[in-house]
Amino acid sequence: MPKRLQFPLFLLRKLLKVAFTVWVVTTLIFFLIRLMPSNPIEQYIQNLVIQYGMSYEEATSRAASLFSLDLSQSMFAQYLEYLKDAVRLDFGTSFLSPGVQVSEIIAARLPWTLFTVGTGLILSFIVGTALGAIAAYRRESWYEPIISGLSSFLSAIPDFLIAIFLILFFGVFTWWGRGSIVPIFQLRGNYGAGVNIGWNWPFIKSVLDHSFVPILTYFFSQIGIWVLLMKGSTTGCLNADYAVIARARGLRPRKILTSYIGRNAMLPIATEFAMRLGFIIGGSLIIEQLFVYQGVGLELLKATTNRDYPLMQGIFLIMTIAIVLSNLFAEILYSLLDPRIRVKGGSKHA
Amino acid sequence: MNTNTPHPTNTVPSASTVPSASSVASENAKGAAMDPRPVLLDINKLSIEYRTKRGKLKAVHEASLRIRKGESVAIIGESGCGKTTLATSIVHMLPRNATISGGSIGFFPEGKAEIRLEALPEKEMRAVRWNDIVMMFQASQSSFNPVAKIRTQFLDTFQAHNPEISTDDALNRSRELLELVFLNADAVLNSFPHELSGGMKQRTLIALSLLLDPQLVILDEPTTALDLITQKKILNLLNSLRDSCGFSMMFITHDLGIVTQLADRVVTMYAGVVVENAPTADFFSTPLHPYSQGLLRAIPKLNATFEQLYSIPGSTPDLVDKMDGCLFAPRCAHCHARCLTEIPALRQTDNDRWVACHLYEEVTHGAY
């Protein structure tokens, strides 16, 4: 196989796999909802009949228009219709707020979740890998046990406890007779009341104020993992033959730490990071709930408690796509970083 | 081969002939060697300890040996006798829990003043590594950084020692050496390590090791990961390069066949102590130390490996224990009263030959 074709073909194969996975999940969502013992659509229809005294036909047509599906069609025809819509990211209208497109709701919530969870992830990744590398290089320092101990601790406690602690720390406790560090109302919602939404400083400041503690929560709930992963990975590379021989070759310690140990230690970590990117979209149900942060996670929670099936379908599907794509990204990243993977699938002696 | 006779003169036929030859030698044992080549490395009474949970482990105890310019010295001895420890101490790459507790390592590079390696600060040691002394480690499977091209790794090496050299010059020199070890230079330079076979990698490593014209190459069982035929090829290659490039070689091996082929001199270690140091031919024809005799008797053929050596009764002593007397005494057929109380010193028996055993006290003169 010619070398220059290897990568495009690799990508094509992977993309087909992504498409297949997404299709399977989409299909699963469709049939799960329809084949559940208490078919939610049927239940909704019943609900309308009982609560609002509608006739069954009336209720059915109302449900059909809400879910944008034709219930008189065969299951297979409905499925095709659903697929066609899903491809266009059209999940119908929400059930809770009739008339509003599910995709609109998601589009409105997504930036908030991406911003907070993403910032927390990136910051924890940067700080965590740096600390992890330091902990590995300076295995015999006095601060290594502190770094490792704190990391193990942070990675072991559930994120909602971190959130509650931070809420208490920043918003409830008073310090030296002065008030709390952050006014408690800033720990609820995405921005303060009475600011004009747009690119103006009061709004941006309000957004930053409100997102600070949630971001800190995401940061602390993930940093431990990065430290421990990076420490383990770096320790594994410290005594690798090539690192020892690099020293025997008289290379400078800094060079060995970056080009020889660091590069290799980053391989599995970078992949893990890429994979976690996919989970950003789902947000965190509990954290967003605790901070009443209007993100995808909170929306999903609302959709679930209110049985807003179209919205649930939409969010699940978006999450699936994001996770599958980030897995693909991780694979591509790994193959770019590690020449040993790069040749897979191609001829070895190209 | 002799059967196990308790009488020393029977097992050591050469012992009686030693005095006449050695009486000619000067009273200064160190200067008595007939080998005219200048000394490159002089290890003198070197002791190395490991800090362990059980206490201090004396991995190397007052070891002395010399390597001359162009000479090839083999270090042999059972697993755990301190060969790797001794070799790695030369370039200060011992594990963190190890310390050189005594002795000296003098290095006499051509045209330069003596360098005392045992006390050299890390920064200066870095300049010695690979430039003057190359150390290749035991069982290194992946000597090269897996994520960088061979070319980068050759250039890194120049960069560390000679940053002024232009990339073109550095690459030309790299190509020269890769061709010397019969590799397709450009193909190898543009490869990643995993794209090379084990033998190719080993040859690439040899080319890399000669890049800066070292004076001493230390090999710790360098080829055990390779099949036998490739092993022989690599070692023969190294030997011919030694002739053409003029470096000295110190190699550790468990393969006595390799020793007969490649070594000018054999140093036998037992439990951290150098027990015998002899020219290869003399060592194989008349091993002096009872341990050496055991080693040679234990193998039916010279090219057999140490795996068959476990027929020497008993096992190696615990190196954490305090030593009094000869460490080989519990396993020695010639052990006598003196052996249990007095540690035998490494003494010269011949112009160029040393042994540490009380049996030879009367025929030796001068400690190492």
Ligand SMILES: Nc1ncnc2c1ncn2[C@@H]1O[C@H](COP(=O)(O)OP(=O)(O)OP(=O)(O)O)[C@@H](O)[C@H]1O
């Ligand atoms: N890092 C260490 N910490 C403590 N003890 C060690 C360490 N490395 C080696 N030793 C001990 O020092 C002694 C000598 O070890 P060394 O590795 O030098 O043996 P060797 O002759 O090279 O053996 P082999 O033929 O198996 O490679 C052994 O008893 C070993 O247990």
Ligand code: SF4
């Ligand atoms: S000194 Fe050691 S090797 Fe020599 S005879 Fe005595 S016990 Fe044996």
Ligand SMILES: [Mg+2]
């Ligand atoms: Mg060893």
